[in-house]
Amino acid sequence: MIRKDIRALAAYHVPDSTGMLKLDAMENPFTLPDDLREKWASILSQVEINRYPDADMVNLRGLIAEQEGLQADQVLLGNGSDEIIQMLLMACDAGVCVTPTPTFVMYEMISRWLKRSVAPVPLNDDFSLDADKFLEVCSRENAAIAFLACPNNPTGNLWSEETIRHIAKDFKGLVVIDEAYAPFSARTHTSLIAPNVLVLRTFSKLGWAGLRLGYLLGDATVIADLNKVRMPYNINSLTQASAQFFLQHSEVFENQAQIICEQRTRLQQALSKHPNIEVFPSQANFILIRVHDADAVFEGLKQRNILIKNMHGQGGLLSHCVRITVGSKDENDALLAALEEILI
Numbered sequence: 001m002i003r004k005d006i007r008a009l010a011a012y013h014v015p016d017s018t019g020m021l022k023l024d025a026m027e028n029p030f031t032l033p034d035d036l037r038e039k040w041a042s043i044l045s046q047v048e049i050n051r052y053p054d055a056d057m058v059n060l061r062g063l064i065a066e067q068e069g070l071q072a073d074q075v076l077l078g079n080g081s082d083e084i085i086q087m088l089l090m091a092c093d094a095g096v097c098v099t100p101t102p103t104f105v106m107y108e109m110i111s112r113w114l115k116r117s118v119a120p121v122p123l124n125d126d127f128s129l130d131a132d133k134f135l136e137v138c139s140r141e142n143a144a145i146a147f148l149a150c151p152n153n154p155t156g157n158l159w160s161e162e163t164i165r166h167i168a169k170d171f172k173g174l175v176v177i178d179e180a181y182a183p184f185s186a187r188t189h190t191s192l193i194a195p196n197v198l199v200l201r202t203f204s205k206l207g208w209a210g211l212r213l214g215y216l217l218g219d220a221t222v223i224a225d226l227n228k229v230r231m232p233y234n235i236n237s238l239t240q241a242s243a244q245f246f247l248q249h250s251e252v253f254e255n256q257a258q259i260i261c262e263q264r265t266r267l268q269q270a271l272s273k274h275p276n277i278e279v280f281p282s283q284a285n286f287i288l289i290r291v292h293d294a295d296a297v298f299e300g301l302k303q304r305n306i307l308i309k310n311m312h313g314q315g316g317l318l319s320h321c322v323r324i325t326v327g328s329k330d331e332n333d334a335l336l337a338a339l340e341e342i343l344i
């Protein structure tokens with residue numbers, strides 16, 4: 001009835017976070033300002049939910065394109081960027097998917113669902129990526145598609161511009177530059193867009209995780225082809241109306257991202273002072289740290305009602321690593337105080 005390899009898979013696990021301080025999922029800690037919330041509620045109350053959503057979303061795509069200096073036909077929208085990863089893996093040529101490892105787990109998970117093999121290319125010990133090694137694997141495997149998370153999750157670092165350029169130029173399959181953490185990063189890569197090079201973004205980390213909206217930027221012909229495997233009406237009316245409203249107030253979210261970046265620096269500095277913590281550089285809204293006993297730190301924080309992500313189970317370069325989302329000042333204070341107690 002159900003494919004054997006699917007039955008053997010573990011489902012994507014989301015831990016229960018009821019009553020916890022949530023520093024596990026790279027969400028924006030700030031709620032909407034009251035005046036914006038009121039206007040938003042009034043806009044939502046006008047949405048005709050008895051009708052199907054706008055299927056082409058020309059206005060919303062136009063707003064996003066304008067922000068990026070592109071045309072509306074260069075934008076594809078997805079129910080979260082996860083859905084776009086799925087569309088890419090469904091539509092691209094048969095063949096291997098190449099990813100650095102460790103990286104965002106959904107590239108491999110969705111490839112498996114679609115019976116596509118994955119060739120992982122290990123990162124160096126300092127989490128840097130060797131472009132020649134990556135390209136060698138692409139060529140050896142005759143690969144069809146490669147994902148580069150820039151900055152990378154869960155390591156948080158941003159590979160050098162030279163590395164990304166080299167891979168984008170020399171790999172002839174689809175190159176997907178996943179910029180989920182662009183709002184917190186020093187560099188983006190839209191200038192590299194080419195018929196085989198696409199840039200993937202999401203609004204999840206900027207503060208709209210609950211809306212589920214991601215977008216892909218690319219060559220208009222490729223976007224038109226990918227659009228053929230998009231579920232009709234994949235972006236619901238409430239998300240469309242919300243996104244159009246929020247994009248007209250983007251400065252609110254940009255300011256929040258700025259505060260998160262300041263908090264990231266503060267958290268990095270405070271964590272670095274601790275002799276039992278190794279802190280890795282981050283260009284994202286989370287920080288990866290290595291401790292002596294990741295399970296004990298994870299459990300100790302959990303007992304204090306703080307939820308982070310324990311990466312130790314993945315082994316290898318992530319041994320004894322935990323990933324901590326940057327929170328508000330108060331949340332970060334609570335985290336630091338709890339770590340102080342656990343790590344004495």
Ligand SMILES: Cc1ncc(COP(=O)(O)O)c(C=O)c1O
Nearest residue numbers: 080081082104149153180202204
């Ligand atoms: C690198 C990367 N890409 C994509 C996503 C998926 O984001 P969403 O589906 O919420 O848009 C994530 C989420 O953590 C991520 O880390």
